[in-house]
Amino acid sequence: DTGVSQNPRHKITKRGQNVTFRCDPISEHNRLYWYRQTLGQGPEFLTYFQNEAQLEKSRLLSDRFSAERPKGSFSTLEIQRTEQGDSAMYLCASSRDRNYGYTFGSGTRLTVV
Amino acid sequence: ELKVEQNPLFLSMQEGKNYTIYCNYSTTSDRLYWYRQDPGKSLESLFVLLSNGAVKQEGRLMASLDTKARLSTLHITAAVHDLSATYFCAVDNSRSQGNLIFGKGTKLSVKP
Secondary structure (H helix, E strand, O other): OOOOOEEEEEOOOOOOOOOEEEEOOOOOOOOOOOOEEEEOOOEEEEEEOOOOOEEEEEEOOOOOOOEEEEOOOEEEEOOOOOOOOOOEEEEEEEEEEEEOOEEEOOOOOEEEE | OOOOEOOOOOOEOOOOOOOEEEEOOOOOOOOEEEEEEEEOOEEEEEEEEEOOHHHHHHHHOOEEEEEEEEEOEEOOOOOOOHHHHEEEEEEHHHOOOOOOEEEEOOEEEEEE
């Protein structure tokens, strides 16, 4: 069990560029979540996968955001035409079962300049 | 809409003192989680509380859940500097597939 892995750790991009983040969950966890955290706030839910199916999306997930989990293993989160308001820490979490809790990755810190 | 409120948001303690952080939530939920976050780091799971009356303890931290009052507490006993961090409670949004609704966090600073 190597934990939830996220890459890259940091990303600085110019406004208007596209960015993609990757999350590798714990191998036996079939549930995968993306959250966004801004400074001084708690994480906010973005989207949820069970295996390869994206079962839920938050209203926060505008049409510039897309997430995939093609084979039910790793997941990617893409942000198109980035805006300064997208600057945040993007956290991935995985879970085997809600009763066992959720394991969070170290996050990808995005800065849009 | 499920809302989660923590208080206090900031807490400065002296080493050796006791204190309690409160987490109130607005609608029915039977799962509550406590996390710790150090600056610039991710969230570390502390406790998973699954039923009314649940109490869990780890070292100087003890968490409890009262689902009828929609209240969870995180009690700190004889605080030490290493406990300085931000503590989040999160409630399972049972209306969905289980996404978590987080409070704003309590930033704890333990001073000698």
